[in-house]
Amino acid sequence: MTEVDLESHRRDVAGELRADVRAGLTAEQKWLPPKWFYDAEGSELFEKITELPEYYPTRSEREVLAARAGDVARLTDAHTLVELGSGSSEKTRLLLDALTEHGTLESFVPLDVSESALAEAAEAIAADYPKLEVRGVVGDFTQHLNLLPGTSPRVVAFLGGTIGNFLPGERAMFLHSVREVLDEGEWLLLGTDLVKDRETLERAYDDAAGVTAAFNSNVLRVINSQLGANFDLDAFEHVSHWNAEDEWIEMWLRARREVTVDIPGADLQVHFAAGEHIRTEISAKFRRTGVEAELAAAGFAVERWWTDSKERFGVSLARSVRA
Template sequence: MSDLDVAHSADDLIDALRADVRAGLTAEQKWLPAKWFYDARGSELFERITALPEYYPTRSEREVLGREAVEIAEVTSARTLVELGSGSSEKTRLLLDALIGHGSLETFVPLDVSASALAEATTAIAGDYPGLAVRGVVGDFTAHLDLLPGDRPRLVAFLGGTIGNFLPADRLTFLRSVRGVLDAGEWLLLGTDLVKDEATLVRAYDDAAGVTAEFDRNVLRVINAGLGANFDPGAFEHVAHWDPVHEWIEMRLRARVRQVVRIPGADLEVSFAEGEHIRTEISAKFRQAKVGDELTAAGFTAVRWWTDARSRYGVTLARAAD
């Protein structure tokens, strides 16, 4: 069976979008949070990205989970699997199969900001796993962790390298918030993309088919739909830039021409110079020591570390410390 809990309403979403647009587009260096890529169209575009030849993280993570899911189940004996930012939950099936095979799993709790993507995923999972209780939560994993249901011990899966979308201070705050809802001895499974050569990284975020560019511009369509703005997405070009100092990819939208955009729902009129950027995403890349240090600072102990065969991607199993 499956249920869908709504942690925030459509009005809440618009209020959050309005606040982020006001903060980001009035800053000296304009920015927008990556979470606003993900309406129904954005979720579909991202699923297409994960299948692109240039985009290795999804395949690399799936390789690790396929190889190590049984050990994850044996170590955690989780009764509840929580997935943050679940999307289609396709990779999670590897964990579900292993935990059900281990005999411990009772409940699956996917949390995602996109109600449409979550409804589709929970229906599919419930249909394919008829003995599993599926409780989807429509919400923001930076704000609604305390609403997550499920019996202990719980395993929280935060996959896809999404942890890299946080700035370092926000990353620590988020990891501490996850630790705050877990009891000592419960579990976090964390996916992290690893530092590698610049060419491979840039290609992964600027594919030849232009799917990532459309995904990037989708944030403007979300603002148009939610706040009545008049962005012309075609007036912005997608840019993927590797920052070797911070060791992260920045996705940006660069104004092709000088323009003024009206956003009635945020009571804003925003001017763009030709060539001016909006930073729409950072995607930090990690080294094993850095992952361990950040987990320790947040109150976790890393107990397992795995990579794919090419050492492009890391998966860490961490225990909530006493």
């Protein structure tokens, strides 16, 4: 079995969380970054979300990859597949199968902030692809892209529509940072959820079983655990809605009643009025023309654009071009 190399970059996780909590919860409109959903429990909850009947993005993207992974292999001749925010890497097996069959793939580099989730996924991949070098990188894909290993040509896969969690300015910075670590002619495979009717979108982020609500409130549990806060999770309710002007879903936590929270690890006390909101996530939805324009501005040329049969989700294969 291939030995798994887990490369962990030094991160002051408590310090990052402290800084985000102080910045977000002292703002006029309170906010928290969605990356803090993802401890071990949060990662498990998100995997459950992907299996919900209301949550179409995972199934839609899987349909595209099942149909087009062979095209990705043929067009890229990739020696290295890099996956950002790898999670369970389940959909990536479609790419691994195609690239392995194509005969060019030498290594797989999954990057994820959750060491436990990454180790589990990397071990499973190594067991099923014994000829493949598997080198997991524990890190934040907004900070550690310049440290990604792998032999050129590389394909960087950023799937699941996660690009939509960035605000427009943040997206531009992120895409530029990906381009900076790639040589000319290397590739980005990008998954983007597409604009569609309000009902479908809102149901996907407010499921009947309440899994998304539990996932949303997990950010408060993380702050309790890591910074010694005393958030009462029952004092906040999950809210999501479609912002038609900006074309993104917004997720919020709304205080059910007036509450004051002590956060010793951030040297902070926060007061919430009844009905006050914390924004925990945006999930932007895209149109093909917008995706192509944003990629072009970052130094990529879209070579292929694919959607699922219902045209709910887009996957673009873009080549890095001369600056």
